[in-house]
Amino acid sequence: xxxxxxxxxxxxxLLIVLDxxxxxxxxxxxxxxxxxxxxxxxxxxxKSALGLHxxxxxxxxPGSGPGHLGIFGYDPVKYQIGRGILEALGLGLEVKETDIxxxxxxxxxxxxxxxxxxxxxxxxxxxxxxxxxxxxxxSEAIKEIDGVKIEVAPGMEHRVAVLLRFPYELPEGSDRxxxxxxxxEGLEPIEPAGENESSERVxxxxxxxxxxxxxxxxxxxxxxxxLLRGFSQKPxxxxxxxxxxxxxxxxxxxxxxxxxASLVGMEVIEPEGPGIQEEINTLxxxxxxxDFFFLHIKKTDSYGEDGNYEGKIKVxxxxxxxxxxxxxxxxxxxxxxxxxxxxxxxxxxxxxxxxVLLYSSYVLGGTxxxxxxxxxxxxxxxxxxxxxxxxxxxxxxxRLAKYGA
Amino acid sequence: xxxxxxxxxxxxxLLIVLDxxxxxxxxxxxxxxxxxxxxxxxxxxxKSALGLHxxxxxxxxPGSGPGHLGIFGYDPVKYQIGRGILEALGLGLEVKETDIxxxxxxxxxxxxxxxxxxxxxxxxxxxxxxxxxxxxxxSEAIKEIDGVKIEVAPGMEHRVAVLLRFPYELPEGSDRxxxxxxxxEGLEPIEPAGENESSERVxxxxxxxxxxxxxxxxxxxxxxxxLLRGFSQKPxxxxxxxxxxxxxxxxxxxxxxxxxASLVGMEVIEPEGPGIQEEINTLxxxxxxxDFFFLHIKKTDSYGEDGNYEGKIKVxxxxxxxxxxxxxxxxxxxxxxxxxxxxxxxxxxxxxxxxVLLYSSYVLGGTxxxxxxxxxxxxxxxxxxxxxxxxxxxxxxxRLAKYGA
Numbered sequence: 001x002x003x004x005x006x007x008x009x010x011x012x013x014l015l016i017v018l019d020x021x022x023x024x025x026x027x028x029x030x031x032x033x034x035x036x037x038x039x040x041x042x043x044x045x046x047k048s049a050l051g052l053h054x055x056x057x058x059x060x061x062p063g064s065g066p067g068h069l070g071i072f073g074y075d076p077v078k079y080q081i082g083r084g085i086l087e088a089l090g091l092g093l094e095v096k097e098t099d100i101x102x103x104x105x106x107x108x109x110x111x112x113x114x115x116x117x118x119x120x121x122x123x124x125x126x127x128x129x130x131x132x133x134x135x136x137x138x139s140e141a142i143k144e145i146d147g148v149k150i151e152v153a154p155g156m157e158h159r160v161a162v163l164l165r166f167p168y169e170l171p172e173g174s175d176r177x178x179x180x181x182x183x184x185e186g187l188e189p190i191e192p193a194g195e196n197e198s199s200e201r202v203x204x205x206x207x208x209x210x211x212x213x214x215x216x217x218x219x220x221x222x223x224x225x226x227l228l229r230g231f232s233q234k235p236x237x238x239x240x241x242x243x244x245x246x247x248x249x250x251x252x253x254x255x256x257x258x259x260x261a262s263l264v265g266m267e268v269i270e271p272e273g274p275g276i277q278e279e280i281n282t283l284x285x286x287x288x289x290x291d292f293f294f295l296h297i298k299k300t301d302s303y304g305e306d307g308n309y310e311g312k313i314k315v316x317x318x319x320x321x322x323x324x325x326x327x328x329x330x331x332x333x334x335x336x337x338x339x340x341x342x343x344x345x346x347x348x349x350x351x352x353x354x355x356v357l358l359y360s361s362y363v364l365g366g367t368x369x370x371x372x373x374x375x376x377x378x379x380x381x382x383x384x385x386x387x388x389x390x391x392x393x394x395x396x397x398x399r400l401a402k403y404g405a
Numbered sequence: 406x407x408x409x410x411x412x413x414x415x416x417x418x419l420l421i422v423l424d425x426x427x428x429x430x431x432x433x434x435x436x437x438x439x440x441x442x443x444x445x446x447x448x449x450x451x452k453s454a455l456g457l458h459x460x461x462x463x464x465x466x467p468g469s470g471p472g473h474l475g476i477f478g479y480d481p482v483k484y485q486i487g488r489g490i491l492e493a494l495g496l497g498l499e500v501k502e503t504d505i506x507x508x509x510x511x512x513x514x515x516x517x518x519x520x521x522x523x524x525x526x527x528x529x530x531x532x533x534x535x536x537x538x539x540x541x542x543x544s545e546a547i548k549e550i551d552g553v554k555i556e557v558a559p560g561m562e563h564r565v566a567v568l569l570r571f572p573y574e575l576p577e578g579s580d581r582x583x584x585x586x587x588x589x590e591g592l593e594p595i596e597p598a599g600e601n602e603s604s605e606r607v608x609x610x611x612x613x614x615x616x617x618x619x620x621x622x623x624x625x626x627x628x629x630x631x632l633l634r635g636f637s638q639k640p641x642x643x644x645x646x647x648x649x650x651x652x653x654x655x656x657x658x659x660x661x662x663x664x665x666a667s668l669v670g671m672e673v674i675e676p677e678g679p680g681i682q683e684e685i686n687t688l689x690x691x692x693x694x695x696d697f698f699f700l701h702i703k704k705t706d707s708y709g710e711d712g713n714y715e716g717k718i719k720v721x722x723x724x725x726x727x728x729x730x731x732x733x734x735x736x737x738x739x740x741x742x743x744x745x746x747x748x749x750x751x752x753x754x755x756x757x758x759x760x761v762l763l764y765s766s767y768v769l770g771g772t773x774x775x776x777x778x779x780x781x782x783x784x785x786x787x788x789x790x791x792x793x794x795x796x797x798x799x800x801x802x803x804r805l806a807k808y809g810a
Contacts, residue, residue, distance in 0.1 A: 364778055382788040405487070
């Protein structure tokens with residue numbers, strides 16, 4: 001739709017994502033947003049365009065991958081981000097078109113009459129520290145196989161991410177490889193086999209990798225093997241700049257969100273520190289270097305997932321107190337929203353439409369009193385698919401030419 | 406969707422388009438519609454179904470072509486109206502399935518060692534009067550080439566529209582011909598060449614036409630050549646009557662809007678005079694002859710484009726004062742809307758959803774106090790794609806059968 005319509009100008013666009021922002025009533029019939037004291041958001045809401053966006057489809061609860069792809073303007077049904085990629089991004093690996101990623105579990109295995117039998121699929125849930133030590137050992141021992149670079153990144157307990165970087169761009173379907181995890185103890189791991197020529201070429205490297213893993217870890221008492229699940233490669237996608245004409249950067253504390261932004265080609269910035277104030281400081285420093293800024297705030301979601309509505313409210317209030325600093329930057333278009341809802345009562349992501357506020361010179365405004373779910377329902381943006389949010393941001397920054405004569 | 410569902414009955418459907426109707430706050434936080442004094446629209450709004458429609462997509466600003474196709478019930482992304490057609494329609498030419506249209510600029514050219522070099526791409530922006538004289542000369546000299554009828558219509562200054570009418574219906578893709586305008590002075594015009602067999606057949610006629618243009622205009626001091634851009638043909642589309650079972654007419658002062666209506670097969674009527682009252686007089690006279698009436702009022706858009714919000718308000722108020730005459734006709738379904746928004750503050754078309762009022766016996770009503778953007782947000786029609794407006798008009802006139810058993 002946007003092809004041939006995208007213009008460039010000097011406007012600044014700022015997208016602030018409070019992860020898992022939307023909620024449900026938790027106390028006295030009020031949601032987390034309604035219970036929060038947010039004088040700055042309230043006054044901004046009165047002069048902004050409000051609405052709600054639907055991440056994937058009615059009733060569909062998105063993961064973080066689809067949630068973010070949608071608000072970045074990429075149809076999350078068309079561009080699927082595999083588990084392996086998400087794991088790798090979350091552990092700080094960078095994922096390119098040349099890469100195959102996969103999730104791994106350290107496991108306990110034993111050779112019985114020459115057959116490798118899985119005794120414990122999680123290696124007794126070894127402590128994270130132990131994982132780091134073993135992963136370090138693996139990384140030093142296996143750096144490359146047949147010209148393919150190998151990276152292993154430690155996660156929590158027995159979890160790791162493995163990345164294979166080929167010396168060339170991989171054709172689509174190169175990740176169609178069977179999981180090796182037999183899903184039950186007492187069985188042999190499944191032989192990784194590719195479904196097509198290019199994935200079989202990858203599988204061959206994986207088999208050699210696993211042979212060497214067994215060798216390197218042979219003296220480990222628990223974590224002496226690795227099971228792999230969810231081979232994935234990066235879907236082919238136009239970069240954010242090619243698609244929307246925006247030089248973009250992503251400011252996020254958690255690696256996964258920087259990683260999601262890097263998938264669409266945003267430059268990723270690790271903020272000065274883990275707090276919201278430090279993210280804003282970073283934003284201020286970069287303000288003259290980019291057209292588009294994605295600023296990610298994680299804790300709204302974390303507290304929602306814990307069912308800690310008071311924690312979620314506090315993060316919202318903390319953000320509200322810093323909003324004036326953001327407004328001082330005078331963004332031409334400011335959007336404040338979430339990637340999905342995480343109602344504390346559900347202790348997890350949900351399918352509920354996500355509140356969104358769009359502030360620019362070209363809105364009606366005056367429809368709503370606060371930036372809360374029920375007031376967003378009255379807003380001029382209505383309810384719309386998340387993937388259209390970027391259209392609205394471009395339009396309000398006068399970066400879209402007229403369609404048709 | 407509507408196939409097999411369309412019924413016929415004796416109801417009268419009236420679609421009034423106030424071009425560029427929607428707006429943004431211009432004074433005291435109020436929009437043009439909100440500032441206008443519209444007692445008749447207000448009282449109609451209270452008992453009507455209100456909402457907003459989105460012409461092409463979220464954030465997309467439509468030209469007049471896509472804007473009107475949408476409210477006529479034709480998907481503006483599927484049916485694209487080329488620049489050449491719009492220019493031809495705007496200058497009063499009728500465009501059929503047998504036609505190729507193209508925009509032209511009179512230019513100053515010079516033969517240098519046998520090569521034709523463009524000296525001025527706009528022939529010094531000759532006055533419109535001069536254009537008329539030259540176009541008349543061309544029209545008299547070149548009426549036909551190889552059985553293809555040629556029409557040239559004068560526009561403003563150096564602009565014209567050229568129409569080639571073939572003796573047979575042209576296959577799709579016949580307009581795939583390179584522009585001849587080299588886009589820079591000092592260069593030769595580009596040879597019009599077709600990309601396929603049928604467009605090459607058209608290009609051959611164009612080459613002969615240009616050869617004769619040079620000959621006919623050789624003694625003109627400035628406008629002695631013609632550059633062509635935007636070859637277009639009418640997309641294949643079912644007629645309005647085939648599709649919706651409605652015998653329709655279009656009442657519009659400006660040729661372009663009559664032209665857009667004629668593309669979908671409406672009968673086009675030039676009103677008695679240029680005022681809204683004269684359009685309404687024409688409507689009254691024709692009231693018993695058609696099922697569906699498209700009445701187009703231009704000036705709301707013109708003033709919006711000029712940034713003259715007071716002018717826009719006056720047109721709205723003028724229309725309001727005449728609304729009782731329209732209601733006296735007792736249309737079974739009356740829709741009042743725009744083809745897109747033209748906020749005075751933007752001095753041009755915009756992407757903002759367009760207010761719509763639908764009056765019939767079968768609406769809820771009672772949702773809104775006035776026919777203004779913010780009150781339309783509360784309406785029972787919600788926010789919907791423009792292309793669905795005709796479904797709603799048919800439904801409210803009981804012209805659609807039940808879908809499925």
